[in-house]
C-alpha cells in the first residue's frame with residue numbers, strides 16, 4: 001500500500017492517479033494536531049488497516065490537485081547513517097567529518113532535527129544569501145513500525161513499517177573557517193525531503209534488488225544498488241536499538257552512495273528508488289534569518 005500525506009496533513013491511499021482520503025479513520029482529536037496523524041496510523045496499523053479493505057468507501061481526490069507533504073511529517077526521531085557505501089568514503093576530502101576509512105559500522109549514527117523533513121510538493125530552501133556549499137545525498141528512508149529495544153538484526157524486519165525516498169541535504173564544513181555541528185548543518189527546515197509516498201514494506205519486498213538514483217537538472221549525479229550498503233537496514237535497526245528505543249514513526253536515513261555534489265537555488269533535484277517512487281524538488285533561497293549562514 002502507498003500512503004500519501006497531503007495538504008493540511010490529510011492522509012490517503014494512492015490508487016494510480018487518485019488518492020483515497022482516509023483521514024476519517026484517524027480520531028477527530030488529531031484535527032488539532034494533524035502532523036501526528038501518520039504516527040497514530042502506524043502505531044495502530046495492525047488494528048485499523050483492515051478498515052481499508054474496501055477503499056471505495058473513502059472520498060477520491062485527484063493526486064494532481066494536492067500538495068504532497070513528508071511521508072511522515074513528524075517523526076519522533078530522525079536517525080542518519082554516515083559513511084555507508086565504500087565508494088562514497090573519502091570523496092568529499094577535507095570536508096568529511098567521518099575519519100578516513102571508518103564506516104557506519106564503527107561510527108554508528110547521528111541525528112538530524114525531525115523538523116527538517118518535507119514533502120515531494122515542497123521546495124528545498126537554502127539559507128538566504130549564503131556562499132556555503134550545500135550538497136545532496138541520495139538515501140533510502142526507512143520508517144519504523146513498532147517499538148524496538150535491543151533488536152537483533154535477525155528480527156529487525158518486524159519493526160519496519162515502510163520506505164520512502166530521502167534526500168539528506170547538508171551544509172558542508174570549510175575546515176578552519178566554518179565547522180558547525182553536523183546536526184545543525186543537516187537540520188535546516190526542508191533539508192530532509194521524504195517521499196513521495198510512504199510505501200509499506202510488504203509492497204516493497206526485497207530491498208537488495210533495488211537501485212537508487214539522483215539527478216540535478218536532468219543530469220544523473222548518483223546511482224547505487226541498495227545491496228551495496230555496508231550497514232544494511234537490519235543492522236542499522238540493531239545498532240540504533242542497542243542505544244535507544246526505536247518508536248513507531250521514527251525515520252532512518254540509511255546513508256549516501258558516491259556522487260554527492262552541490263545544489264544552488266534554481267536547481268531541480270530528482271530522486272528515484274525502484275518500486276518506491278520518484279520525486280522532483282525545486283531548490284530555492286529561504287527567507288532571510290536573523291542568524292545568517
Ligand code: MN
Pocket residue numbers: 080081082137139168253255256
Ligand atoms: Mn547522509
